[in-house]
Amino acid sequence: MMATVIASVQLMMAKVPVYIVAGQSNADGRALIEDMPLEVRRYVETGGTPEIMMSYCNGSVENDLGAFKPYIPMAEGMYSNYCGFDAVLYSMMAGPADKPFYIIKESKGGTAIDTLCQSAKNLYWNASPQWLANAGIASYNPLTNTTAGKSLLLQLEANIDSCINTTLSQLSGGYEIKCIIWHQGESDRLRPETYYSNLKALVEHLRCHISQKTGDNSYLALPFIAGGVNKDSRQYSEIVENAKIRLANEDPNFYYINLDDCELRSDDRLHFNGYGASTAARHFHECLSSLNLLPIH
Helix, strand or coil, rough: HHHHHHHHHHHHHHCCEEEEEEEEEEHHHCCEEHHHHHHHHHHHHCCEEECCEEEECEEEEECCCCEEEECEEEEEEEECCEEEEEHHHHHHHHHCCCCCCCEEEEEEEEEEECCCCCHHHEECCCCCHHHHHHHHHEEEECCCCCCCCEEEEHHHHHHHHHHHHHHHHCCCCCEEEEEEEEEECCCCCCHHHHHHHHHHHHHHHHHHHHHHHCCCCCHHHCCCCCCCCCCCCCCCHHHHHHHHHHHHCCCCCEEEEEECCCCCCCCCCCHHHHHHHHHHHHHHHHHHHHHCCCCEE
């Protein structure tokens, strides 16, 4: 009896969980929704479930920082034919409508960390203080196909700040940022030797920013979960993957997930197909579960 009461009190006191998702195309979403399992297709096509709210940026000036909206499969809107592995992950995490969780997402296909690599729309994830000083917050204008600010990292951090200011700080029970979920690396394959130091700097920059914004030093050890690039991908780099594995061995709060068993689309040998995205979601869900990072229902 006493254990049941304690569990109920803990559940009522639980802070609303927040997840940060970032990366390039496989995070952005290139799996055809029509190839997803039936239950996932229904979930995506009906806009998710009421407890999932998302603030989604992808380097565009059209995105409103700090604006949480019902789940959308891609930044281009509800009517996309594509979605990412994270859509499947959210469906697995979903619970009762009165137990919400929030997603802050920044993704853009074809983007690199290393500024000497080609990167879509001239947008980058680089965390070098010297580069960031002049990069500006990502501001690609799809109407004119022009880019002013170049930093996806600064846009993500600005969105985190705005989400905290406008919504998360107003939640009566408080909030807790659970982890950062990352899938990226393909666009850095031409300068793979820099990936270790570049990704390490990005992780440190994000953790420090979140810690400073919230005043919570525990976020300096915020879990960072990096998904691997399938070894059959035409943009696979062993050096890039080894960099992620090295960080996982060195940083007790950095986790690497091998996604070699996630099927790729046959037409491009780069992006997860529906089955591959579902498999990736299962791996991420297992990791979140093992780390006790799933929402409490």
